[in-house]
Amino acid sequence: MGNRLIPAILVALLAIVHAQLWFGRGSVGNVAELQRKLDAQRSANLQAQQANDRLASEVRDLKEGLEMVEERARMELGMVKPNEIFVNVGK
Template sequence: MRLLYFVLILILSLLSYHFIVGNNGVMDYKRIEREVNIQHRNNQVLIERNTALKNEILDLRNGYDAIEERTRNELGMIKEGETFYRIINDDH
């Protein structure tokens, strides 16, 4: 009878070990769940970035205001008839 209990406990222990640590066990499930959550966050960041880029493309295609803003900021261009003033802060 003691041998039967020992064998049953041994079998239960092995099954529990495989359930928790074994292939496709609880540990694998938790690891994969963490990886999926990380990927969801990365996807959300990329979706927001893509939306911003799509909006910028639409602005550039449909309006001259966005093009004008970019040329002023990035290329330093001014309109004809405008005067450009540069203010230099002299802290000396």
């Protein structure tokens, strides 16, 4: 009787561990599903990051573009803002 009790307990423990592997919280299917969700989220994050980078580039271009337009208008066209005094120093 004692010879058969230990193997029976070990088989029962093995069955419990095996059941956890296939049906439990950290099961193979559950981990695979979480990995798919993680991959989808990483893809969405990458697309969002690319969109953010494009928008940041557009904002930077608009800011620098306006400064360049203003500078060119001042140099070539003599643009003066309100309440500014234009002084032309000869060459």
